[in-house]
Amino acid sequence: MNILFLCTGNSCRSVLSEATFNHLAPADMRAISAGSQPAGQLHPRAVALLHRKGISTEGYFSKSWNDLPLTPDVVITVCGSAAGETCPAYLGPVLRAHWGVDDPGHVVGSDEEIEAAFELTYQIIRARIEAFLALPPMTDKAAFKRELDRIGTLGA
Incomplete structure (x- = not known):
């Protein structure tokens, strides 16, 4: 199963999701991330956080959804609602x-406040990925979609 974590810039949340998913997932599941308007570089605090968690960032980079090396089975958007952010729609x-x-x-704030925001984002993403990976195998797409939607509310 191929999972695409999608957002606009592909520098922070989607990369945190991709790296964390690939770190935790079994060999038959793979995640990739992309953005509709890629920033061109990974956010340094996201990379530092992943390294602190023992998660490799080797081979990860900010990329466009137009350059995917695979066709995803599932697309998960990770855009938030702050500052009127618009999520790309994968068609x-x-x-x-x-x-x-x-x-x-x-x-915006002190280093401690910014680091706390990155840690909270990571914890939410990780909890959702762990819930995803704990799902029993599902053949009913509607049931799977309901579970994915439920997982998207965890930690919110």
Whole structure:
């Protein structure tokens, strides 16, 4: 199963999702991330956080959804609602879910406050991925979609 984590810039939340998913998932599942308007680089705080968690960032980069090396089975958007953020809409024939989380890269404050925002984002993403990976195998697409939608509310 191929999962695409999608947002606008592909520098923070979608990359946190991709790397965390690939770190936790079994070999028959793979995640990739992309953006509709890629930032061109990974957010340094996201990379540092992943390294602190023991998650490799080797091979990860900010990329466009036009350059995907695979066709996803599931597309999960991770855009938040802060600052009027608009999530890209993937139009391919896939199962879609929205796991919105606000972008910690836009948090303004002290280093401690910014780091706390990145940690909270990571914890929400990780909890959702763990819930996804704990799902029993499902052949009913409607039931699977309901579960993905439910998972998208965890930690919100």
